[in-house]
Amino acid sequence: MADKVKQILAKPIQLADQVTKAADEATGSYKQDCAELKAKTEKLAALLRQAARASSELYERPTRRIVEETEQVLEKALSMVQKCRANGLMKRVFTIIPSASFRKLFSQLENSIGDVSWLLRVSAPAEDRGDEYLGLPPIAANEPILCLIWEHIAILYTGSLEDRSDAAASLVSLARDNDRYGTLIIEEGGVGPLLKLVKEGKPDGQENAARAIGLLGRDPESVEHMIHAGVCSVFAKVLKEGPMKVQAVVAWAVSELAAHHPTCQDLFAQHNIIRLLVSHLAFETVQEHSKYAIASNKATSIHAVVVANNNNKNKNNPNANTNNLINLIDDDDKQTQVQIPHPMNHQTPNQMHNVVTTTMAMKAAGSKPPLSDDATNQASHDSKSNFSNQNGVKNVNYLHHQQHSSSLSGANTKGRELEDPATKANMKAMAARALWQLAKENAPICRSITESRALLCFAVLLEKGTEQVQFNSAMALMEITAVAEKDTELRRSAFKPNSPACKAVVDQLLRIIEKADSDLLIPCIKAIGNLARTFRATETRMITPLVKLLDEREAHVSREAAIALTKFACTDNYLHLDHSKAIISAGGAKHLIQLVYFGEQIVLVSALVLLSYIALHVPDSEELAQAEVLTVLEWASKQSHMTQEETVDTLLQEAKSRLELYQSRGSRGFH
Numbered sequence: 001m002a003d004k005v006k007q008i009l010a011k012p013i014q015l016a017d018q019v020t021k022a023a024d025e026a027t028g029s030y031k032q033d034c035a036e037l038k039a040k041t042e043k044l045a046a047l048l049r050q051a052a053r054a055s056s057e058l059y060e061r062p063t064r065r066i067v068e069e070t071e072q073v074l075e076k077a078l079s080m081v082q083k084c085r086a087n088g089l090m091k092r093v094f095t096i097i098p099s100a101s102f103r104k105l106f107s108q109l110e111n112s113i114g115d116v117s118w119l120l121r122v123s124a125p126a127e128d129r130g131d132e133y134l135g136l137p138p139i140a141a142n143e144p145i146l147c148l149i150w151e152h153i154a155i156l157y158t159g160s161l162e163d164r165s166d167a168a169a170s171l172v173s174l175a176r177d178n179d180r181y182g183t184l185i186i187e188e189g190g191v192g193p194l195l196k197l198v199k200e201g202k203p204d205g206q207e208n209a210a211r212a213i214g215l216l217g218r219d220p221e222s223v224e225h226m227i228h229a230g231v232c233s234v235f236a237k238v239l240k241e242g243p244m245k246v247q248a249v250v251a252w253a254v255s256e257l258a259a260h261h262p263t264c265q266d267l268f269a270q271h272n273i274i275r276l277l278v279s280h281l282a283f284e285t286v287q288e289h290s291k292y293a294i295a296s297n298k299a300t301s302i303h304a305v306v307v308a309n310n311n312n313k314n315k316n317n318p319n320a321n322t323n324n325l326i327n328l329i330d331d332d333d334k335q336t337q338v339q340i341p342h343p344m345n346h347q348t349p350n351q352m353h354n355v356v357t358t359t360m361a362m363k364a365a366g367s368k369p370p371l372s373d374d375a376t377n378q379a380s381h382d383s384k385s386n387f388s389n390q391n392g393v394k395n396v397n398y399l400h401h402q403q404h405s406s407s408l409s410g411a412n413t414k415g416r417e418l419e420d421p422a423t424k425a426n427m428k429a430m431a432a433r434a435l436w437q438l439a440k441e442n443a444p445i446c447r448s449i450t451e452s453r454a455l456l457c458f459a460v461l462l463e464k465g466t467e468q469v470q471f472n473s474a475m476a477l478m479e480i481t482a483v484a485e486k487d488t489e490l491r492r493s494a495f496k497p498n499s500p501a502c503k504a505v506v507d508q509l510l511r512i513i514e515k516a517d518s519d520l521l522i523p524c525i526k527a528i529g530n531l532a533r534t535f536r537a538t539e540t541r542m543i544t545p546l547v548k549l550l551d552e553r554e555a556h557v558s559r560e561a562a563i564a565l566t567k568f569a570c571t572d573n574y575l576h577l578d579h580s581k582a583i584i585s586a587g588g589a590k591h592l593i594q595l596v597y598f599g600e601q602i603v604l605v606s607a608l609v610l611l612s613y614i615a616l617h618v619p620d621s622e623e624l625a626q627a628e629v630l631t632v633l634e635w636a637s638k639q640s641h642m643t644q645e646e647t648v649d650t651l652l653q654e655a656k657s658r659l660e661l662y663q664s665r666g667s668r669g670f671h
Contacts, residue, residue, distance in 0.1 A: 005055035008067050009048055015074035016045035022081040030084035033102045037077060040109040044070070047116040058123045059154045061188045066119055069139055070112040077105055111138035122154045149174065149184050156193035164197050165205030168212050175215040182216050191216065191229045198250070199234050206238065206246040214253030223261035231257070232264075232271040239276040244419045244427050251277060251430035258437035265442050274438065274445060278452045280431040283416060284424065285457045425466045432461065432472035439479045443490055446483045450494035455480075459504035462512065462520070470520055474512070477505060478523040481530035485567075495534045506531070506542070513545045516552070522560055525549070529564025537578040543568065543586050550591035550607070555600040562595070562606040569613040580617040589614070589627045596632055601641075608636050609648060612655035619658040630659040 019041045026034035048070070051058060080101065118137035140147030148170075155167040171190060175182040185191075190212075197209035213231060217223045238250045254273060258265050268274070416424075435454065439446050449455075458473045465473060484491040495502045505527075512524045528542050535542070549561035565588065568579035583589075592614075595607035614621075615629055624630075633656045636642050643649040 003055075005058050005060060005063055006052055008064055009052045009055070012067055012070045012074055013045060013048050013052065015071065015078060016041050016048060019074060019077045019081055020045070022078060023084075026081060026084040033099070034081050034084050037081060037102070037105065037109070040106060040113065041074070041077060044074075044109060044113050044116065047113060047120065051116060051120060054120065054123065057125070057158065058119065059150065059157060059189075061153070062119055062122070062150045066112075066115040066137070066139055069115065073105075073108045073112050077109065080105060115139045122151055123158065125158050145174070145181060146184060146188075149181070149188055149190070153185070153188055153190045153193060156190070156197060161202050161205055164193075164201060165208055168194060168197055168205060168208035172208055172212045172215060175212055179218060182218060182222070185212075186216055186222055186225055191226055191231075195226075195229055195231060195234045198238060198246075203243045203246055206242065207249045210235075210238070210246065210249040210253050214249070214256040217253070217257040217260050220261040220263070223257045223264055226257065227264055227267060232267050232273070235268075236271040236273055236276065239273065239280070244416060244423050247280065248423070248427045248430045251280070251427070251434045255430070255434040255437040258434070258440075262440060262442070265438050265440075265445055268438060269445050269448065274435070274448050275452075277431045277434050277438075278449065278454045278457070280427050281435070281457045281461075282453050283427075285428070285460050286453060425469055428461060428465060429468040429472050432458070432469060432476050436472055436476035436479055439476060439483065441479075441483060443483050443487045446480045446487075447490055447494070449476075449480060450484075450490070453501075455494065455501040455505055459501070459508045462505075462508040470518075471523075474520045474523040474527070477509070478527045478530070481527045485530040485533070491531075491534060495531055497534060497536055497539070502534070510542055510545060513542070513549070516545075516549060516557075521557060525557070525560045525564050529560075529567045532564070532567035532579075533573050535568075535575070537575045540579075540582040543579065543582040547583060547586040547588045547591065550588060550595060555603045558595060558599065559603040559606045562592070562603065562610045566606070566610045566613060569610060569617065571613070571616075576613070577617050580614045581621075583610075583614055584618060584621055584623050589621075589623055589629060593627055593629065593632050596636055604642060605645070605648060608642055609651065612648075612651045615655040615659050616651070619655075619662040624659070625663050630656065630663050633659065 020038050023034040023038035023041070051063070115137045118135065136144055136147050140150075152167040152170045152174075155163050159167060171185055171194070175185060194209045194212050197205050198213065201209060213226060217226060235250050235254055239247050242250070254268060254277075258268065419427075435449060439449055455477075458477050461469050461473045462477075481495070484495055509524045509528050512518060512520045513528065525546070528546070543565070546561050546565050550558050550565075552558045552561065565583055567573065569576055569583060573579060589611070592607045592611040595603050596611060599607055611629065612633065615624060615633065618624065633652060637649075637652055637656060643652060
């Protein structure tokens, strides 16, 4: 940068020398004015030479802007003094320079002197500058905020760590107040020193700088600029090794950048951001996947107790563990795991948490995954004999695994257990928020998330987390299930009907839907709807609570419930007939009729589509006949605002035709 600055300063220095030389040749009435002009130019030239000597310290952006203005002033001065030289009688007679022109030029030279002086002060190291007030340079008179931004960025380059932290906090305030200020911060080169502060500063400075980065990433162009500046590698380093408070802000910044420029999702994934975020999410939540394992000092006692209990049980009933416990370990996960105690262990654990902790201990003890009913008897003897052998090996290797588990986690776990509960909760909330934004419409990242213990973490956090943790977890599940709805491979691998992690997630989603009293309701409804194609015909427990929401006072809730039920009843769902019958049995027809007739505009079409699918698939239903659904569909077909979409109109006509066929035959009643 120093060479660039020297090149920028070379031309104005040359111009200043030319002005000084030409001023010496002035004659006549202009001699006094040229002498004053020469004095000001020499003062400016001295400052420019001082700047050239300090080029390595100069902040390039204001330097370039100030030098451009100074060049223009010196070119005007050179042109004026050249007119004042004695080049003939006729030229002197006909060359008239108003005194006002000299006064204007003097003022411009003074402004240039003030600008260059300010540049030297603002670029000087903090210890040299002391508490000196920098003031406002003349060049920033029309846009004072630009000068303030320059000052703070200059401090980021040359100030102490404390001063840099304060400067970053000031940039946070500016970026939060006004989008244009954020754009100026990026244009004036603020991203580079902010990232450097994130990487090298003290915790307060790191937090301020990371927060500034998150606020600046408000559009794809800004995020792209940060990507080129190396934000991915810097954030990955902090998420792996930084203080938890800083990591939480960095996770929030990741979510902001991903939300405003989804293209950066894969770049974050390439830098192991997903892995690191899942590690933070799973810390003190549930035991993690082998590649996210985290050590715990409390694991030994829990492990020993469970192994002892299991040994006693196996002597009496070798099939007890296989038949009674849900195994939460993927078939391909063969590595030893360390039991992580739940943060709520001091309280009475609920049934789901019993399943999680007991099963994880079973994995550490070496039990096998549960088999189907047909294979249980055949495998019981093998399960019994393998248990003692595996248990012996794992007891020998346990301490060795505990020592090396931190390298598997991808994150430095040292000291994290000592953080206060609020910091831990905020870390989980921000990790969930980042995973939510990174998973949006990205199948590879969703696959990476679901292959870890993240789903199980989300299930636990939906129940035990703070309000913010719960909301972000619900939103993350909503996005992951939305991708799984369109991606058959992901849906089959991550949300298998017999998958314990999937069951735990569904249980929590249904619990929230049944309560229907929180901000989590909408994302949970959407998530259940996205999973509609994964449920078996006998799995109908989610239908009734969704049907009840059709009678919800809030129209947007009824609309989302109708959309979710439509995914169960639509033709694309292989089990649409079973689900349609379940919706009818739960009393869905009467609620849908009410919505079609009297519902608000935002719910009308959704209710009509669901009612049409049900009528199409179960046209011989006595409940539909008694509810006079055919009359409702005939009325709806005449309402232009309901049939504007061609697909809706086509579905409506087909459903009406099917009802006419069956209900005319059954008009005497169904028995």
